[in-house]
Amino acid sequence: MTATRAAPATTRTRTRTDDPALLEVDGLTVRFRLRDAVVQAVTDLHLTVHPGELLAVVGESGCGKSVLAHALLGLLPGNATVTGRARLRPPGGDVVDLVGCGERHLARTVRGRAVGLVPQSPATALTPVRTGRHLLVETLRAHGHTRRDAPVAADRVAVDVGLLPDDLDRYPHELSGGMAQRLATALALAPDPPLLLADEPTTGLDRPLVDHTLDLLRRRCDSGAAVLLITHDLAAARRVADTVAVMYASRIVEHRPTEALFAAPAHPYTAGLLDALPDRAFRPVPGHPPMLTDLPAGCAFAPRCGRATDGCATLPAAATVGDSGRLSCHHPLPAGAVA
Ligand SMILES: Nc1ncnc2c1ncn2[C@@H]1O[C@H](COP(=O)(O)OP(=O)(O)O)[C@@H](O)[C@H]1O
Ligand code: SF4
């Protein structure tokens, strides 16, 4: 995890929780078959995202964050098996079963339209033989802009993400990592999707551009879109998220409103992540995450947890769901306790 200084949270508008959820994920599970093992990449994952909500998914590298985003868009390779349910309810459209609807439907109505993706490795996702302008204008034309207004809109989107219009005339290999990142964000935002999956969208950016990008995503939510922000940067989550879901070893272990989670983490792993921040104890979580090919029957955090008891390693910690959020732990921290 990157332990950057937590910036003060911006003022947030209220998430439209009275509206039906835009995305409802129930029991989503992803397994990768390897020759002699199975990777448990995402396990029994539940979450909802409402219009206007910015949900941050945080957790150490390798815990399943990117696989979650790819599973929602049907972008996993052939050795993956996806079970569970993920329902998308686009405004004014029919409910889409993202797990069962099939590639044709995903390609025609979901990817890039109802759901935008800022991929984790934008440099490899950009077509190398097209300039940024070509890619952006093509995207805008595919989503209703005319030949006349698409170039103007392209300049506007470029400036929104912190690029200069002239930067669009470069080919992907002529862009720095941070510029490619911003171009990928521009391409995902240009069709104005009601749901954006942003997978580490601030990689390679300096702090002012990180904040610029985060605030841009926040404004999208404030005007009614929803964003699922995948990040290892807790300061980023704190700055813009309404709710934070903490993933550990393929599961969401705690999912609560941002302020409550930062003020009083209930799961020992969340407390450990917050403890690692420079403006707190600046002490990393001891030990390492487990191999996802070899997870214990009980809590995967047990070997690293100061509150573990014998039962923790053998008994799965069922999720408790209440007004304050969702938590999976046999011995949560008492309310108000900060690690
Ligand atoms: N195609 C694949 N085949 C086997 N394992 C994979 C595949 N893609 C991802 N994984 C594994 O799934 C786990 C979760 O990966 P990922 O979602 O990329 O983590 P992160 O939280 O860093 O985004 C990792 O252990 C990764 O090695
Ligand atoms: S279930 Fe037990 S080992 Fe796991 S986080 Fe809670 S107290 Fe720690």
Ligand SMILES: [Mg+2]
């Ligand atoms: Mg990732």
